[in-house]
Amino acid sequence: MLHRNKVYRQSNLLRLIDWKISLKLNNINQYDTLFEDHYLQLFRIKICCNELPTCVNLKKRKPDLYDEDWRCNFCKIEEETFNHFWKCSKIQNVVQDILKRLKIFLAKIIQKYSRDNIDTQELKGKINELGMWDIGCLYDFTFLMKNQVSCQLIELLKCYKITEEKLLYKVLKQITGRVLLEFKVLIWEPRNELQIKEEK
Numbered sequence: 001m002l003h004r005n006k007v008y009r010q011s012n013l014l015r016l017i018d019w020k021i022s023l024k025l026n027n028i029n030q031y032d033t034l035f036e037d038h039y040l041q042l043f044r045i046k047i048c049c050n051e052l053p054t055c056v057n058l059k060k061r062k063p064d065l066y067d068e069d070w071r072c073n074f075c076k077i078e079e080e081t082f083n084h085f086w087k088c089s090k091i092q093n094v095v096q097d098i099l100k101r102l103k104i105f106l107a108k109i110i111q112k113y114s115r116d117n118i119d120t121q122e123l124k125g126k127i128n129e130l131g132m133w134d135i136g137c138l139y140d141f142t143f144l145m146k147n148q149v150s151c152q153l154i155e156l157l158k159c160y161k162i163t164e165e166k167l168l169y170k171v172l173k174q175i176t177g178r179v180l181l182e183f184k185v186l187i188w189e190p191r192n193e194l195q196i197k198e199e200k
């Protein structure tokens with residue numbers, strides 16, 4: 001039964017993502033190094049392949065070197081995985097800030113590139129209604145870091161006439177790059193500092 005639920009969940013998730021656009025976005029990122037710096041690109045790949053050196057991954061890679069009891073650098077309670085960071089109780093203020101700023105960024109970027117005259121309140125309302133703000137639900141905004149864009153977000157951009165291909169990908173790259181950078185600077189790097197202290 002559990003397995004069936006998982007399969008069901010997975011197939012629902014597949015339907016929430018616009019794969020055609022996501023795959024193309026990934027290809028553009030791969031060949032267009034002008035747009036994204038090399039380090040950020042590698043960082044994205046590590047997240048996509050689940051190769052970020054989190055505690056869980058390090059314990060798996062070097063079980064003789066790392067203590068099995070070693071947990072999340074922030075809360076010291078849960079297993080440290082990429083998904084855990086977003087739910088970690090110790091850094092919920094940071095996560096909520098990232099979320100809040102991403103909403104503002106989305107509004108700004110749509111206003112900047114849309115050819116419509118925009119009702120700002122209506123736009124903010126539509127952004128708030130996106131399903132991706134509920135962290136841990138089937139599809140949340142952290143998927144953007146893997147270049148996986150929801151059909152809902154594409155619909156929103158279309159709604160504001162951001163449809164022309166070049167423009168659409170330019171906007172998407174800025175959105176996905178933004179989340180990636182926020183995670184790197186506000187969660188991953190502070191986490192590494194704690195880690196270094198721990199290892200001393």
Ligand SMILES: [Zn+2]
Nearest residue numbers: 072074075088
């Ligand atoms: Zn934690």
